[in-house]
Amino acid sequence: MGRPPCCDKTGVKKGPWxxxxxxxxxxxxxxxxxxxxxxVPSKTGLQRCSKSCRLRWTNYLxxxxxxxxxxxxxxxxxxxxxxxxxxxxxxxxxxxxxxxxNDIKNYWNTHLKKKLRKAQSGAGEVSWSLPIxxxxxxxxxQTDIHMAKRALSEALSLEIPCPELELKRPLSSxxxxxxxxxxxxxxxxxxxxxxxxxxxxxxMSNTPKQSYSESTEHSNSTAGxxxxxxxxxxxxxxxxxxxxxxxxxxxxxxxxxxVPLSFLENWLFSEGLAEFL
DNA sequence: AAATGCAGCAACCGCTTTCGT
DNA sequence: CACGAAAGCGGTTGCTGCATT
Numbered sequence: 001m002g003r004p005p006c007c008d009k010t011g012v013k014k015g016p017w018x019x020x021x022x023x024x025x026x027x028x029x030x031x032x033x034x035x036x037x038x039x040v041p042s043k044t045g046l047q048r049c050s051k052s053c054r055l056r057w058t059n060y061l062x063x064x065x066x067x068x069x070x071x072x073x074x075x076x077x078x079x080x081x082x083x084x085x086x087x088x089x090x091x092x093x094x095x096x097x098x099x100x101x102n103d104i105k106n107y108w109n110t111h112l113k114k115k116l117r118k119a120q121s122g123a124g125e126v127s128w129s130l131p132i133x134x135x136x137x138x139x140x141x142q143t144d145i146h147m148a149k150r151a152l153s154e155a156l157s158l159e160i161p162c163p164e165l166e167l168k169r170p171l172s173s174x175x176x177x178x179x180x181x182x183x184x185x186x187x188x189x190x191x192x193x194x195x196x197x198x199x200x201x202x203x204m205s206n207t208p209k210q211s212y213s214e215s216t217e218h219s220n221s222t223a224g225x226x227x228x229x230x231x232x233x234x235x236x237x238x239x240x241x242x243x244x245x246x247x248x249x250x251x252x253x254x255x256x257x258x259v260p261l262s263f264l265e266n267w268l269f270s271e272g273l274a275e276f277l
Numbered sequence: 278a279a280a281t282g283c284a285g286c287a288a289c290c291g292c293t294t295t296c297g298t
Numbered sequence: 299c300a301c302g303a304a305a306g307c308g309g310t311t312g313c314t315g316c317a318t319t
Contacts, residue, residue, distance in 0.1 A: 016287070016313085038304060054305075055288070090307055102287080105308070110285055 013047040059100045066098035
């Protein structure tokens with residue numbers, strides 16, 4: 001019994017994606033936009049499962065995806081959100097639009113969990129880190145209620161004009177250019193942001209900037225600086241956590257937008273997470 | 278220089294949720 | 299409302315490269 005597989009497993013390729021496959025996928029999405037993943041393998045001729053295509057796109061090929069070099073601010077945010085939300089990586093990722101849930105999950109499992117354990121064993125009880133204090137569901141409920149309240153009050157006192165949400169619109173070329181340099185640890189194609197951004201270059205340069213161009217200026221400064229701003233963010237005067245959030249935040253539908261960051265920020269920095277990290 | 282162990286990460290698997298009919 | 303299909307999500311696996319012996 002059980003559900004049938006999402007695609008015919010026979011003849012479906014597995015393992016790392018090749019540059020050729022990426023090009024095919026990017027080209028297809030450029031023309032058709034993301035979505036309708038089921039049709040992607042058949043329309044592109046890719047010997048890949050639709051899920052695999054979606055994953056590849058969302059985690060690596062999608063414009064604006066930042067890889068590696070988590071900043072201290074990001075780490076703190078992740079730790080806090082994890083404590084609050086549990087392992088709801090997608091929810092956590094929604095606060096860091098440049099990061100994917102997979103990336104955050106991996107980073108948590110490989111880096112932050114260790115740090116946390118270390119901090120706990122070193123400093124004894126660490127109040128902020130323990131999701132066990134309350135049931136996960138209770139926390140979730142509280143969070144959701146809180147979010148709903150905030151969203152409602154925001155909506156009622158809304159002065160921000162709601163931009164046309166164009167979810168399918170890709171980011172500007174500047175964002176692609178900001179893609180992080182390849183991580184040192186791996187030289188495989190799949191992790192090479194350079195390759196990916198190269199793939200996207202043509203596309204991006206053709207993309208209409210619209211109102212979006214304004215927000216890409218943030219990214220411009222990072223790209224133009226010649227220095228990897230993400231990694232040099234340490235000590236950067238981040239006035240709001242929002243500066244951690246990419247321009248894509250505007251692509252998130254209102255109802256899915258996270259708690260306003262000023263709230264998070266206050267909470268985050270008022271709780272003295274300094275002992276950790 | 279070779280062998281082994283470990284860490285990091287890309288990708289897969291299967292369950293859950295959402296959407297369309 | 300019920301059902302099936304598609305998409306989303308989180309846990310897990312397995313490959314690769316680096317460090318250590």
